[in-house]
Amino acid sequence: MSKTIKIDPVTRIEGHARVLLDCDDNGKVEEAFFCVNELRGFERILVGMQAHTLPQVTARICGVCPTAHHLVAAKALDHAAGVEIPEAARLLREFMYMGHVIHSHALSLFVLAGPDLVFGLTGNAATQNIVGMVAAEPELAGKGLRLRSLGQKINETIGGRGIHPVTAVAGGISFDLSDGQFQRLKELTAEAVGLVKELSGPVKTLLLRLFDDNPQLLDSLNLPTWYLGTVTDDGLLSFYDGRLRVMDEKGTIKTEFASADYRKFLAERTVTNSYAKEVYIDYEGAEHLYRVSTLARLNVVDGIGTPLAQAEFEQFRAKFGRPCHNAVIQMYAKLVELIYACERADQLINNSALRGDNRVPVTFTGGRGVAHIEAPRGTLIHDYEIDEKGIVRAANMIVATQQNTAAINKSIKAGANALFQGGEDEKMLNGLEFVVRCYDPCLACSTHAIGKMALAVEFRENGRITKTIWRG
Amino acid sequence: MNDGRVLIVCIGNELAADDGVGRAVYELLLEQPLPDKVRLTFLGLGGIDLLEELAGEELLIVVDGVQLGSPAGTVHRLGWDQLPATSPRPVSGHGIGIREALGVGTILYPERVPQNIYLVGIEGSCFNRLGGGLTAAVARAVPEAVAVIMTLL
Numbered sequence: 001m002s003k004t005i006k007i008d009p010v011t012r013i014e015g016h017a018r019v020l021l022d023c024d025d026n027g028k029v030e031e032a033f034f035c036v037n038e039l040r041g042f043e044r045i046l047v048g049m050q051a052h053t054l055p056q057v058t059a060r061i062c063g064v065c066p067t068a069h070h071l072v073a074a075k076a077l078d079h080a081a082g083v084e085i086p087e088a089a090r091l092l093r094e095f096m097y098m099g100h101v102i103h104s105h106a107l108s109l110f111v112l113a114g115p116d117l118v119f120g121l122t123g124n125a126a127t128q129n130i131v132g133m134v135a136a137e138p139e140l141a142g143k144g145l146r147l148r149s150l151g152q153k154i155n156e157t158i159g160g161r162g163i164h165p166v167t168a169v170a171g172g173i174s175f176d177l178s179d180g181q182f183q184r185l186k187e188l189t190a191e192a193v194g195l196v197k198e199l200s201g202p203v204k205t206l207l208l209r210l211f212d213d214n215p216q217l218l219d220s221l222n223l224p225t226w227y228l229g230t231v232t233d234d235g236l237l238s239f240y241d242g243r244l245r246v247m248d249e250k251g252t253i254k255t256e257f258a259s260a261d262y263r264k265f266l267a268e269r270t271v272t273n274s275y276a277k278e279v280y281i282d283y284e285g286a287e288h289l290y291r292v293s294t295l296a297r298l299n300v301v302d303g304i305g306t307p308l309a310q311a312e313f314e315q316f317r318a319k320f321g322r323p324c325h326n327a328v329i330q331m332y333a334k335l336v337e338l339i340y341a342c343e344r345a346d347q348l349i350n351n352s353a354l355r356g357d358n359r360v361p362v363t364f365t366g367g368r369g370v371a372h373i374e375a376p377r378g379t380l381i382h383d384y385e386i387d388e389k390g391i392v393r394a395a396n397m398i399v400a401t402q403q404n405t406a407a408i409n410k411s412i413k414a415g416a417n418a419l420f421q422g423g424e425d426e427k428m429l430n431g432l433e434f435v436v437r438c439y440d441p442c443l444a445c446s447t448h449a450i451g452k453m454a455l456a457v458e459f460r461e462n463g464r465i466t467k468t469i470w471r472g
Numbered sequence: 473m474n475d476g477r478v479l480i481v482c483i484g485n486e487l488a489a490d491d492g493v494g495r496a497v498y499e500l501l502l503e504q505p506l507p508d509k510v511r512l513t514f515l516g517l518g519g520i521d522l523l524e525e526l527a528g529e530e531l532l533i534v535v536d537g538v539q540l541g542s543p544a545g546t547v548h549r550l551g552w553d554q555l556p557a558t559s560p561r562p563v564s565g566h567g568i569g570i571r572e573a574l575g576v577g578t579i580l581y582p583e584r585v586p587q588n589i590y591l592v593g594i595e596g597s598c599f600n601r602l603g604g605g606l607t608a609a610v611a612r613a614v615p616e617a618v619a620v621i622m623t624l625l
Contacts, residue, residue, distance in 0.1 A: 131575035
């Protein structure tokens, strides 16, 4: 194969993630694997720990979505202890979470996707990056980052600490809302709603321009799959709590289930190319490829319970249909959810039930605790076995990116052959990075060592690596 | 010696092997008598959150585990011009580095970005195992990293 360069083990680099392309003798990509260099052993180190420490310990799994782990751990402990937490605790946890979702979605839209939106996809990565984007659009970027910061401050005010919150506990929340904090949260929330109103128009214009300028993406990234996401009893969008709804690739709602029943519907399988297990929906004896995250949520819901987000959602659905199978559209779905998170925070600060009893006593009598939450990047499940002394005996977690990996592999395979034809490594790397970024994966939870590469692409023929490309 | 205010930001995850070195240095620094002009803080991740910590200090020292290809336990002292860039187009929120964050800060909030920036990076060898703490060479390098920081104050 003419593209082959010498096999050199030194070129094998440790990155946050690898894309492994298995090629045939003609260099055509036969299989593609998105491999996460992920942390091993988290579930194992939880065994033997005091159950009540889990909300704080598991928050450290991920620096990007710590609040999701923090809250789902507390919910799983509530379930294990068989307690119903007070209304004020539920609302405060959700309020903390809306802060986190605002932070995460604003970061994702304005920092990660921002350069694609501002510069399009054909630019030079060396200059058209985050810093270049901020220089080109300082007002938009400044407001976007301010919105992210407001979310983080809401999260911090209720969660007690900035990045890794500490207040959610088994049985409720160890946080009493003072008058000063109430006032501060009211101001932060009002500013967030104001900013998202200002930003949503310009961001949508940029999004639609990106879609219009790249019609080939709408074709190549169109991947029919099943979807999983959380809905309220009324079928509305919900991040903190609700039932898991399953939709097939035609848009038919197949079933709904509670987190405790996840093993009946989700089949986990270990794969050779990653530490992460792949997950499939197991429905009536057949396994189905599925996706979670923003696009999945907006596919499964019937509507959104806040006015501005509902209005935007109606436009989204009118334009892209139900279900929308295109990963590029995920960015637009994120904007709709960002509007929702700001408005939902505003509903919560104005809810008088926010003040009241916020904790019930908890004792563990031995048994299982299972819960889920919609992490910014999709459904997150924690499942613990806790003994009668309150010690963790087993733990299982299903994280968002793991559920999307099979779909990411399919999209990379589809994209790689098209990108291959040009024969330009730089263009190919750009294109593959874009595909991966559309899925917004959470990589290598919690490690971040400086010097690691973001993404390496390996070519393999007959089981041997023939070439590795990455951005040095 | 400079008389301006100093911010020391230690970054890391103490649960993840050598990624915990930033935390270990932070804890050792807490035991040191530091001049009044110094503010010491700890962050789980760097990235954009680093910008929130800046309050117009003259000197910023970032302490973190690194993988730059040296023997484990090597303590690097790198100035702004020597800071390694992460990918110019990260694919996840994990990919935003100090350089990028401060580049953004310089445009949006120039008054908050310090004039002098150093990375004290401790070369690690294991970043993907949980539990068990730092590897031996990295644990031995913690006092040296603190000593390097003290020379910068």
